[in-house]
Amino acid sequence: MAATKTIDVTDESFPSEVLESDIPVLVDYWAAWCGPCRMAAPVLEKIAEEYDGRLKVCRVNVDENREVASQYRIMSIPTILLFKNGELVDQITGVTPNFERDLKRKIDPHLD
């Protein structure tokens, strides 16, 4: 598989990687047992490549990182949260029928 542009974050690295980031961050909460999460993965990878340098795309495995999952009250996966300057500014729950377009619609207004 090609080198990935998405970054795996953990309970420990979440503050530095996400909250203290200089550019907006998309965070994908996922788990191995979740089919739609696997479907979302290549779309997020594509977003990471297209927006390289302007947006960071991170992934949180909710099985291994329960703290940042419960902190943001994740009850459905995949949930994709969008952070800017350490603040949660938007989100998408689940894989929508026009997932890529819907993600971009959420992301674009928050890019400088």
Place this chain on the structure above:
Amino acid sequence: MPDSHYDVIIVGAGPAGLGAALYAARDRFKTLVLEKMIPGGQIYNTDRIENYPGIVRIDGPTLIEQMQTQVESFGAEIRTGSEVTRLEPLTDGHIAVCCDKDRHIGRAVILAPGSYFRKLGVPSEDEFRNAGAGVSYCGTCDAPFFRDKDVVAIGGGNTAIEETLHLAKYVKKVLLVHRRGEYRADRILVEELLAKAHEPGSNLVIKYHTVVTAIQGEGRVQSVKLKDVKTGREEDYPCEGVFIFVGMVPNTDFLRGIVDLTDMGFISCDSGYLRTRIPGVFAAGDCRLGAAMQLATAIADGVTAAMMIRVYFRDPSWWQKPVSDACQPLGW
């Protein structure tokens, strides 16, 4: 980017699209499958398939992986992350299939875009869903988040029953709400459901002839409004999660104005050969009028469409002819 040319372009890499691709590729047609995400479609989310003849039990991802390998081994090209946005019949009878950044020209097209879960359509459903605050359409995905909580499941089909049984393994209590007194689901699943519900002290409870008319709560789901459709009596039922399994809607918005769609959005086609209004464009799987929406029937559709392509290529005027025995395999 210059147009790329194919004999057959298939829109969607679920069971219907992969079934079509297998047959088209084995017929040595230059075949392209365009998939907006990864191969799989709805069956990818099923971890328990027991009704596909010849395979005792398999999960969706494993089956799809094998189908994909098989299809690619015969030379079909599968492009993931390629969402089709438009279809354009050209004057020479070929069809342009447009994605965001590129365009492909096919001599024939098989539409297999699949379906997406239907919403219940009650107040606050979207708000709670968008906020990830307790409305879910995937029990397999989200059951672990509702460990030791009370949830409501809605529906009466195979998915509703399978997912309710899955939820019961995690939650404190699951109430299955069904608007009718009988199930659309396979009898064998109904038996399993009823056996579970009848266990002493079972955490699975069923309410028949009941609908959910509202989802309520401050910032997250705290209750639903239940209505008994026979008596009209309403009650609030406290719960933290609502799991909705009330059927599917076809992914056909991008085809509006191109092929004929029914009021519900299904693609109109003849049920024998799966031909749409546009010569060379077939419909297969969950997206078409009359679809049984099963794994086996979706694959069968894909195969039928792929076989009919040969008939169409031999004689394009066949498109306008009624279903007849002239193009049965015996007929040629």
